[in-house]
Structures are given as structure tokens and as C-alpha cells.
Amino acid sequence: MKKIYEGKTKTVYQLDDGNVKLFFKDDVTGKDGVFDPGENQVGLTIKDNGYYGLLMTKLMFEKIEQAGISTHYISANLDERTMTVKPVTVFGKGIEVICRLKATGSFIRRYGEYAKDGDILDYYVEVSLKDDEKGDPFISEELLEKFKILDKDEYKTLEKATKDITKIIQKTIEDKKLELIDIKLEFGRDKQGNIVLIDEISGGNMRVYKDGKSVKPIELSKILLDM
Template structure:
């Protein structure tokens, strides 16, 4: 294995067969010791967060596979906190795609003149550039097209997949009485056909979820979702 990328919450290794291995860390994003899925810095380290995030990611990726929704997932090893994935190229230097069901976080900070905290949103899709220096600025479809980050057709696929996958996650959480406020995805292109697929992870560190009006920490979310009834 060859280390090819060191990220905030996981490291990426190239395998001899052309696939990649993601090693999940116990670091989560946030600031001043407070978790924030929208932050672009590591805010704290939570013991067991890596395995918890991978466990939930495996759970969701296998559901998406059953539903025929495309991802880069091949298999996962929970004990070693690793996931084997297909090679994928990102859009530009990387995009994050947020699906919002409630007005919270950066959405509320930007649009608070009109939005009320927690008000329902209709699976609002927002794309941001992965750019720590500029604090991950939001970007529109027109700008993405004009800057040749992706085509308009690709944007439509990106948006449709975001809403479809977000709905799957939302429905699974609701089975446990959990309300999904927002979730962050990443996508890439795979193969010669450059098919757009979900990459990275689906875990508590990528979403805001509440139960009975109370925010659920990433580790607690994994326990609630994966506990056997």
C-alpha cells in the first residue's frame, strides 16, 4: 500500500490492484472542541469515531447498492477501520454537496433575514468548493459550468443523486425516530464512462440529526442506527 493522501478525517492508500483503501481516523471537523459537520478544520478527536463512522457508512452504502444507486464502495473492515473503494476522480479540486431539510448552520447564518431557525426546507441542494483558504465558498450551477468544473448535465445528475440518496438516509433515520436536518456528500467520476457516483462516507460526522428535539452526536447516532431491536 502507498499513502497517497492525508485528509482531515481519513487517509487514502493506493492498492496494487488499482483500487484504494480509506483509513478512517478518530478526528472530526469542528472548532474550539465543538463538532460541526460543515467546518473545514479538525475540531476534536473522539475515540472510536473512525470505526463508528465506517460502520454507519457501510450500513448506508450497502442499502444504496441494493437500491441501485451508484457509489465507489467495494467492502469494509470495521475492526481495522478501513474501506476498499473504486478509483474515482473528483470535480475540480473537490466539491461538497449539501442536502438541507431544515434551516440551520451556515444556511441560517447566510439567509437569516428570511429564514427562521429549524424551518423546513424542501431537500435544498447546495454545492460548495473544497477550499480551506476561502472557507469552502458556495458556488452556483452557472459558475460551475463557466469555470469548467462540471457540465450542466453533470450538475443535474449531481443534484438528482444528492436528493435521492438524501431521501434514503432520511427514511432510514426516521425508522429510529431521528430527524435529519442536513447531510453533506461528495461525488466523483469512475471508469471510462466517467459515471458520477457517491464517494467518501455517510456517517454522523457528515450530518446534523436530532431526536426528540435534541442534537445527536456522531457516536451516539451510530449506536442508535445500528443497535439491534
């Protein structure tokens, strides 16, 4: 097993059989010690966050696979806090896809003249380039095609998959009397060129509210998993 990448929230290893293993850390994104899924830097470390993040990721990926949506997921080892996944290539140098159900966070910082916190956005999809130094700039469908990152058909496939996945996650969350506000997803291409969901789906990459207040990542995992 060879380490190939040290990420903010995961370490990535290459396996001898060609698959990839992800180790889930306890680090989460945020700023000044406050958790924020919209930030592009590690903001704090939460004990056992990696374990609970993997538990929730396993639950969500299995639900998504059962719905017929392709992912890179193969299996999870909870004792090791690792997930084995299929090898994929990323779009360009990596993109993030945000699906927003309500306006908050960076959306209000950008569009506060036209929207107020809590406005309904109805599965609005945004794409940003993974670039920490430049603050993960948002990019239009037109530029994605111009830069040969995604063509129009691939964008439509990615946009539909994002909305379908978000609805699956939203249903799971609403069943526990919680509210999904927004979620950040990642996609790549498998060996056959198909667009597949990659990375993780945990409390660390979504905003969920309970009675109007943000639910912390570990608390969310415990609620969803009846722990």
C-alpha cells in the same frame, strides 16, 4: 500500499490492484471543541469515532447500492477501520454537496435576514468548492459550468442523486424516531465517466436531531445499528 493523501478525517492509500483504501480516523470537524459537520477544520477527536463511522458508512453505502445508485464502495474491514473503494476523479479540485431539509447552521448565518432556524427547506441542494483557506465557498450551477467543473446535465444528475440518497438516509433515520436536518455528500467520476457517490456517510457529515437536540456521531451510529 502507498499513502497518497492525509485528510482531516481519513488517510488515503493506493493499492497495488488499482483500488484505493480509506483509513477512518477518530477526528471530526468542528470548532472550539464542538462537533459541527458544516465546519472545514478538525475540531476534536472522539475515541472510536472512526470505527463507528465506518460501521455506519458500510450500512448506508450498502443500502444506496441496493437502491441502484452507483458508489465507489467495494468492501469494509472493521478490524482495520478501512474501506476499499474504486478509483475516481473528483470534480475540479473537489466539491461538497449539501442537502438541507431544515434551515440551521451556516445557512442561518448567511440568510438569517430571510430565514429562521428550523424553517423547512425541502431538500434544498447547495454545492461548495473544497477549499479550506477560502472557507469552502458556495458556487452556483452557472459557475460550475463556466469553470468546466460540471456541465448542466451532470449537475442535474448530481442534484437528483443527492436528493435520492438523502431520502434513503432520511428513511433509515426516521425509522429510529430521529430527524435528519441536513447532510454533506461528495461525488466523483468513475473510470467510465459515471457520477458516483464517494467518501463516507456517517454521523460526522450530517445533522440529526432527537427531541430537538443534536445527536453526536457515535451515538447516532449506535442507534442506527442497534448497538
